[in-house]
Amino acid sequence: MSKSTVAVDLKILAGRAARAARSLALAETSVKNLALATLAKALRSRARELLAASERDLAEAKRANGPLHILDRLLLTESRLADLIESVTRVQALLDPVGLTEDEKILPNGLQVCRLRIPLGLIAFICEARPSATVEAGALAIKSGNGLLIKAGKEMAEVSALLAEIFAAALTTVGLDSAAVTLLPSVTHDDLKELLTLVESIDLVIPRGGEKLIRFVSENSRIPVLKHFKGVCHLYVDKGADLGMAEELAINGKTNRPSTCNSLEALLVHQSEAATFLPPLGLRLELLGVRLKVDPAAAAFLPNAEPAGLEDWGCEFLNLTLAVKVVPDYAAALDHIARYGSNHTEVIATRNPGRAEHFLRTVEAGCVMVNASSRLNDGGCLGLGAEIGISTTRLQAYGPMGLRELTTTRFIVTGQGHLRT
Amino acid sequence: MSKSTVAVDLKILAGRAARAARSLALAETSVKNLALATLAKALRSRARELLAASERDLAEAKRANGPLHILDRLLLTESRLADLIESVTRVQALLDPVGLTEDEKILPNGLQVCRLRIPLGLIAFICEARPSATVEAGALAIKSGNGLLIKAGKEMAEVSALLAEIFAAALTTVGLDSAAVTLLPSVTHDDLKELLTLVESIDLVIPRGGEKLIRFVSENSRIPVLKHFKGVCHLYVDKGADLGMAEELAINGKTNRPSTCNSLEALLVHQSEAATFLPPLGLRLELLGVRLKVDPAAAAFLPNAEPAGLEDWGCEFLNLTLAVKVVPDYAAALDHIARYGSNHTEVIATRNPGRAEHFLRTVEAGCVMVNASSRLNDGGCLGLGAEIGISTTRLQAYGPMGLRELTTTRFIVTGQGHLRT
Numbered sequence: 001m002s003k004s005t006v007a008v009d010l011k012i013l014a015g016r017a018a019r020a021a022r023s024l025a026l027a028e029t030s031v032k033n034l035a036l037a038t039l040a041k042a043l044r045s046r047a048r049e050l051l052a053a054s055e056r057d058l059a060e061a062k063r064a065n066g067p068l069h070i071l072d073r074l075l076l077t078e079s080r081l082a083d084l085i086e087s088v089t090r091v092q093a094l095l096d097p098v099g100l101t102e103d104e105k106i107l108p109n110g111l112q113v114c115r116l117r118i119p120l121g122l123i124a125f126i127c128e129a130r131p132s133a134t135v136e137a138g139a140l141a142i143k144s145g146n147g148l149l150i151k152a153g154k155e156m157a158e159v160s161a162l163l164a165e166i167f168a169a170a171l172t173t174v175g176l177d178s179a180a181v182t183l184l185p186s187v188t189h190d191d192l193k194e195l196l197t198l199v200e201s202i203d204l205v206i207p208r209g210g211e212k213l214i215r216f217v218s219e220n221s222r223i224p225v226l227k228h229f230k231g232v233c234h235l236y237v238d239k240g241a242d243l244g245m246a247e248e249l250a251i252n253g254k255t256n257r258p259s260t261c262n263s264l265e266a267l268l269v270h271q272s273e274a275a276t277f278l279p280p281l282g283l284r285l286e287l288l289g290v291r292l293k294v295d296p297a298a299a300a301f302l303p304n305a306e307p308a309g310l311e312d313w314g315c316e317f318l319n320l321t322l323a324v325k326v327v328p329d330y331a332a333a334l335d336h337i338a339r340y341g342s343n344h345t346e347v348i349a350t351r352n353p354g355r356a357e358h359f360l361r362t363v364e365a366g367c368v369m370v371n372a373s374s375r376l377n378d379g380g381c382l383g384l385g386a387e388i389g390i391s392t393t394r395l396q397a398y399g400p401m402g403l404r405e406l407t408t409t410r411f412i413v414t415g416q417g418h419l420r421t
Numbered sequence: 422m423s424k425s426t427v428a429v430d431l432k433i434l435a436g437r438a439a440r441a442a443r444s445l446a447l448a449e450t451s452v453k454n455l456a457l458a459t460l461a462k463a464l465r466s467r468a469r470e471l472l473a474a475s476e477r478d479l480a481e482a483k484r485a486n487g488p489l490h491i492l493d494r495l496l497l498t499e500s501r502l503a504d505l506i507e508s509v510t511r512v513q514a515l516l517d518p519v520g521l522t523e524d525e526k527i528l529p530n531g532l533q534v535c536r537l538r539i540p541l542g543l544i545a546f547i548c549e550a551r552p553s554a555t556v557e558a559g560a561l562a563i564k565s566g567n568g569l570l571i572k573a574g575k576e577m578a579e580v581s582a583l584l585a586e587i588f589a590a591a592l593t594t595v596g597l598d599s600a601a602v603t604l605l606p607s608v609t610h611d612d613l614k615e616l617l618t619l620v621e622s623i624d625l626v627i628p629r630g631g632e633k634l635i636r637f638v639s640e641n642s643r644i645p646v647l648k649h650f651k652g653v654c655h656l657y658v659d660k661g662a663d664l665g666m667a668e669e670l671a672i673n674g675k676t677n678r679p680s681t682c683n684s685l686e687a688l689l690v691h692q693s694e695a696a697t698f699l700p701p702l703g704l705r706l707e708l709l710g711v712r713l714k715v716d717p718a719a720a721a722f723l724p725n726a727e728p729a730g731l732e733d734w735g736c737e738f739l740n741l742t743l744a745v746k747v748v749p750d751y752a753a754a755l756d757h758i759a760r761y762g763s764n765h766t767e768v769i770a771t772r773n774p775g776r777a778e779h780f781l782r783t784v785e786a787g788c789v790m791v792n793a794s795s796r797l798n799d800g801g802c803l804g805l806g807a808e809i810g811i812s813t814t815r816l817q818a819y820g821p822m823g824l825r826e827l828t829t830t831r832f833i834v835t836g837q838g839h840l841r842t
Contacts, residue, residue, distance in 0.1 A: 026783060099782070105804060111793060113803050116782065120815050203815060224645055224816045245838035252840040360833040361520070361537065362447060372532060372836030381841065382534050382832060383526060394541050394624060395645045396817045399832040411803060411820040412781040415793030417666035419673040420802065 010194055013182055014122070014149060014201035020177035021122040021147025029096040031174050035142050036092035039170040043085050043135070046166065051076055053158035054131065061129070061155050069259035069318045074129040074155055084132050087386045091139040094385040097407050098145045111418050115409035119145035121203030123406070124195060125388070126217055128153035128209035131163070136386045137206070138167055138181045144406040149202065150183045151192060153209070196221040204396075208389055211316070226396060228389045230316040231261030231344035233374040236333040236359075238350035239270040243277050245371060246349035250281055252373040253347070254322050255288050261390065262345050262377045265316055266323040268333045274301055274326045290320045297326035314340035330355055334363065341365060343392040345377040366392055366399030431615055434603055435543070435570060435622035441598035442543040442568025450517040452595050456563050457513035460591040464506050464556070467587065472497055474579035475552065482550070482576050490680035490739045495550040495576055505553050508807045512560040515806040518828050519566045532839050536830035540566035542624035544827070545616060546809070547638055549574035549630035552584070557807045558627075559588055559602045565827040570623065571604045572613060574630070617642040625817075629810050632737070647818060649810045651737040652682030652765035654795040657754040657780075659771035660691040664698050666792060667770035671702055673794040674768070675743050676709050682811065683766050683798045686737055687744040689754045695722055695747045711741045718747035735761035751776060758784060764813040766790065766798040787813055787820030 024032075043050065054076035061074055076084075097117045104114035123146050125137045134152055141148035152160045164183035171178045187195070196205065196217065205225045207217040218225050235253055237246045253264030269277055278301035285292060292305035293312045299305060302324065312323045313336075327333045337346055347369040348359040356370040367377040367390075377400065379387025384402030391397040397405035445453075464471065475497035482495055497505075518538045525535035544567050546558045555573055562569035573581045585604035592599045608616070617626065617638065626646045628638040639646050656674055658667045674685030690698055699722035706713060713726035714733045720726060723745065733744045734757075748754045758767055768790045769780040777791040788798040788811075798821065800808025805823030812818040818826035 107804050111797065111802075118815075118819075219643070222640070224814070242838070248838060248840055256841050356835070360835070365831065367832040367834060369834040369836065372834050372839040373841050375841035376532065376834065376836070376839060377832070378841075381532075382834065383528050393645070394539075394829045396829075398539075398829045408815045408817075408819045410786065411788040411798070413788060413790040413793050413797065413803065414777070414781075415791065415797070417663070417669060418793040418797060419669055420677050420794050420796035420799075 010184070010187075010191055011198060011201075013184065014195070014198045016179045017147045017149045017182045018122045018201040020179035021119070023177055024142070024147060024180040025098070025119045025121075025145045027145060027176060029098075031176065032096065032142050032145070033092050034174045035170050035176060036088055036139055038173045039139060039142075039166065040085050040088040040092070042166045042170060043081065043088065046162065047078070047081055050081060050159060050162055051078065053162050056158045057129075057156050066129075066155060070129045070155065072259045074131070076131050076159065080132060084135050087136055087380065088139045090380070090385045091136075091143050091403070094143065094403055096143060097404050101412075102409060109418065110416065112414040114412055116412045117407050117409050119407055122147040122149060122201055124149045124151065124202045124205045124223070126151045126192070126205065126207045126209070126213070128213055129155040130208055131156050131159045133208050133389075134160070134163060137388045138163075140386055140388045140403060140406060141181060142171070144403050146406055147180045148182070149195075150181070151187050151195065152183065154186060157186070193220050196223060199223055206389055224395070226389065226391050226401065227393045228261070229344075229392050230342050231263070231390070232265050232314050232316050232340060232342040233262060233345040233347070234266045234268055234337050234341060235264050235347045235349060235374065236268040236327075236330075236337070237270060237273055237277060238330060238348055238352060238355055239272045240351050241270075241273065241349040242351060242371075243273060246277065247281050247284070249347065249349055249371070249373050250322075251284060251288065253375055254285065254290055255320065256373070256375045258320050259318050260375070261316070262374050263318075264322060264374050266313065266325065266340070268325050268327050268336055269298070270330070270333070271297065271326050271328055274298065278302055278324070285322065288320070290322055293321060293323045295325040298324045314342075316342070337363060344390065345369065345374040347372065347374050366390060431605070431608075431612055432619060432622075434605065435616070435619045437600045438568045438570045438603045439543045439622040441600035442540070444598055445563070445568060445601040446519070446540045446542075446566040448566060448597060450519075452597065453517065453563050453566070454513050455595045456591050456597060457509055457560055459594050460560060460563075460587065461506050461509040461513070463587045463591060464502065464509065467583065468499070468502055471502060471580060471583055472499065474583050477579045478577050487550075487576065491550045491576065493680045495552070497552050497580065501553060505556050508557055508801060509560045511801070511806045512557075512564050512824070515564065515824055517564060518825050522833075523830060530839065531837065533835040535833055537833045538828050538830050540828055543568040543570060543622055545570045545572065545623045545626045545644070547572045547613070547626065547628045547630070547634070549634055550576040551629055552577050552580045554629050554810075555581070555584060558809045559584075561807055561809050561824060561827060562602060563592070565824050567827055568601045569603070570616075571602070572608050572616065573604065575607060578607065614641050617644060620644055627810055645816070647810065647812050647816070647822070648814045649682070650765075650813045651763050652684070652811070653686045653735050653737050653761060653763040654683060654766040654768070655687045655689055655758050655762060656685050656768045656770060656795065657689040657748075657751075657758070658691060658694055658698060659751065659769055659773060659776060660693045661772050662691075662694065662770040663772060663792075664694060667698065668702050668705070670768065670770055670792070670794050671743075672705060672709065674796055675706070675711055676741065677794070677796045679741050680739050681796070682737070683795050684739075685743060685795050687734065687746065687761070689746050689748050689757055690719070691751070691754070692718065692747050692749055695719065699723055699745070706743065709741070711743055714742060714744045716746040719745045735763075737763070755784065762786060765811065766795040768793065768795050787811060
C-alpha cells in the first residue's frame with residue numbers, strides 16, 4: 001500500500017469516527033450503559049481468548065527484548081482482567097455527566113443562562129503496550145459520549161484485534177455506530193504523523209506511554225494534546241512525622257507496582273529524622289530488592305547504598321530504584337520538588353497541620369497528598385470510577401482524568417427578545 | 422538588534438513573567454483587588470492621555486489604510502473607556518475562584534479528596550487592534566492569579582505603551598511583581614514564532630484578532646492555543662415565531678456593532694413566515710445601510726437585494742452585510758448551521774418549547790440561544806463579569822471565557838497512612 005493511500009484511509013476512518021461521535025454524543029444514558037454492560041459481559045465471556053492473545057503478545061515482546069516495564073504493562077492476567085471488568089462496570093454505574101445543566105441563573109434583566117455539559121467530540125488515544133488503559137479509555141469514551149480513535153502499540157497487536165471486535169459488537173448490539181470506538185490497524189510512524197494533523201475530525205489527542213512517545217506526539221500534533229509526561233513523584237518525610245506511617249508510604253509508593261507513573265522515585269527526609277528513619281527503612285527496601293541511590297548525607301545512614309549521580313534526581317526509574325536525600329528543612333524539600341518534580345504526584349508525611357495545608361496549597365502538581373501513598377493518585381482510587389490518564393498539564397484537566405474531564409460545557413441562553421444595548 | 426538577541430530577550434521576558442506568575446498565583450484576594458482598584462483609578466485619571474494616544478493610533482491606521490472594522494476596534498472613545506473602567510471594577514467585585522475547594526468528599530476508606538482551584542500559569546495574549554480586550558485580559562489575569570504576556574498589534578502602539586506603564590504601576594503599588602503583566606515591545610513575525618515555542622514558560626496562548634492571525638498562531642504554536650476563530654452566527658426564525666421579536670433580534674444582531682464576532686452574518690427564515698417577515702425587515706435593514714445577499718427564495722420578498730454567491734454562506738462579513746435564506750423547515754435550518762456555523766453563537770427565534778429545547782441541546786456552538794440577540798454572547802452580558810475571549814474549541818473553555826475558565830483544579834488528598842493494595 002502506498003503512503004498516500006494509507007493517509008487517505010486514516011482520514012476516512014477519522015471522518016467516520018467523528019460522525020459516529022456526533023451521534024454517540026446524543027445517545028441516551030441507558031443506551032450507553034447497555035453498551036458498557038455488553039462490553040463487560042464480552043470481556044468476561046472471552047476472557048480465555050484475551051489471556052491467550054496477551055500471552056502471544058508477551059511472547060513476541062520477550063523475543064524482541066522489550067524492557068521489563070513494558071512486559072509488565074503488556075500482560076493481562078486473570079486478576080487484572082477481573083479488575084478491568086469491574087472498572088467497566090464501575091463506569092457504567094457512574095452518573096452520566098452529559099446533558100447535566102450547571103450554574104443556572106437568571107440575570108437581573110431576566111435572561112436565563114446556564115451551562116449544558118457536552119462531550120468533547122472525537123479523541124485520539126495513542127498508547128503503547130497498555131491493554132487495560134485501552135479498555136478503560138473505551139469505556140470512559142462511551143459513557144462520556146465521545147468518539148475514540150485508538151492507535152495501540154504494535155506490542156499488543158493480538159489483544160488489540162480482539163478488543164476491536166469486542167468494542168464493535170458492544171456498540172452495534174445496542175444500535176450505536178461501531179465506528180465510535182475505532183481501533184486502528186497497524187499504523188506506521190508516518191501515518192501517526194498524518195493522524196496528528198487531522199484537525200477537522202479529531203478534537204483531542206491523549207497519548208499514553210513512555211516519554212519518547214509523548215514527546216513525539218506533542219511535537220507533531222496540530223490537535224490539542226493532553227500530556228501525561230513522566231511521573232517523578234517525591235515523598236517528603238517531615239520533621240515530627242509519624243515515622244512508622246512514613247515507612248509504609250515509602251515502601252508502598254516504591255514497591256507496589258514500580259512500572260507505573262505514580263510510583264515513588266525519590267524520598268526526601270528531614271535531617272532531624274534521618275538517623276531514626278533511614279536505617280530500618282533501608283533494610284526493608286533492600287530485602288524487597290530496591291536499589292538505593294543516595295546523597296552524601298543519606299549515605300551516612302545507608303552504608304550499602306550507591307551514591308546518587310546528578311542524573312538520578314528527577315529521573316523516572318520505572319523500576320525498583322529509589323533516590324534518597326536528606327534535606328536540612330521543609331523549604332529545601334519544596335525547592336527540590338519544584339526543581340525536579342514533574343507536576344504528577346507529590347506527597348508529604350507530616351503531623352504538622354500548617355505544613356500539610358501549605359504543601360497542599362503551594363506544591364505544583366496535579367495531585368498533592370498528605371499522609372497517603374502516591375500510588376493512590378489514580379482515577380479509581382480517588383473516586384472517579386476510572387481514568388483515561390493523568391494529566392500533568394493544566395489545560396482542561398490536571399491530575400487523573402475521569403468522565404467529567406472528558407466533557408465540557410456550552411452556554412445555553414433563553415431570552416424573551418433580549419437585545420444588546 | 423540581531424534576530425538571536427531578540428529571541429533571547431523574549432525568552433528572558435517570558436521567564437521573568439513566568440516567575441512573576443508563580444508569585445501572583447499565591448497572592449491574597451485583597452492584594453489582587455487592590456491592584457485592580459489601582460488600575461481602574463489610573464485608567465480614569467489618565468483618560469485624557471489614553472484617548473489622545475488612541476487618536477494617534479487611529480490617525481496612523483487611517484494613513485495606512487486599515488480596514489474599517491480594525492479602525493472601529495482600535496478607537497477608544499470616552500464612553501468605551503468608561504465601560505472598560507466599569508469592567509475592571511466588575512472584575513474586582515467578582516468572587517476570586519483561586520483557592521476555592523470543590524467536590525470535597527471522604528471516600529469509603531476514609532481518604533479525603535477534593536479539588537483546589539488554581540491559576541493556569543502564564544498566558545500569552547496575542548491581539549491586533551484591541552485596546553479594550555487588552556485591558557480586560559489584564560484585569561482577568563490579575564484576578565485569576567495568572568501571569569499575562571501581551572503582544573498587542575503595532576496598530577495600537579501608542580495605547581500599548583501607556584497601558585504597559587499603567588499595569589506596571591498598579592502591580593508594584595500593591596507589592597506585586599510588575600512582570601506578571603508584561604506588554605511586549607514591538608515584536609516581529611519571527612519573534613512571534615519564537616514566542617510560540619516557549620513551552621517552558623508559557624502555559625496557554627490566547628490569540629484575539631482576525632482569522633489570519635489566529636491561523637498563524639495555531640499553526641506555529643507549540644503551546645496549547647485557545648482558539649477564537651471567526652464568528653459566523655445565524656438567526657433562524659422558526660415557523661410560528663414572534664415575528665416582531667425576531668425582527669428586533671435580526672436588527673440588533675446585525676447592526677448593534679457589526680465589527681464584532683458575535684454579530685449576525687446570516688438569517689434563516691422558515692418558508693411559512695418569509696412573506697410576512699422579510700419585506701418589512703428588508704426595508705428597515707435597508708434604511709440602516711445593511712447590504713443583503715439573498716438566496717432565490719428570499720429574493721422573491723426582497724426585490725432590492727443582491728443574489729448571494731456560494732462564498733457568502735459561512736462568510737464572516739464583519740460589516741453591514743447580511744446573508745438571507747428561506748429554508749423549507751427546521752431540519753434544513755439545522756443542516757445549514759451544521760455546515761456553515763463556526764461553533765460561536767447560534768440563535769433560534771421560536772415559540773415552540775420542544776424546538777427551543779432541541780436547538781439548545783443539539784446545535785454545536787459555544788453559545789446557543791433562544792429568543793435573544795447573538796450580541797449577548799459576551800462574558801459581561803452572560804454574567805461572567807468580563808471575558809478574555811470567546812472560545813470556539815471545546816478544550817478548557819467553550820464560549821465566553823471568564824475568571825473560572827482561566828483556572829483549573831488540582832487534586833488535594835489527605836490520608837491517615839492510606840496505601841494502595
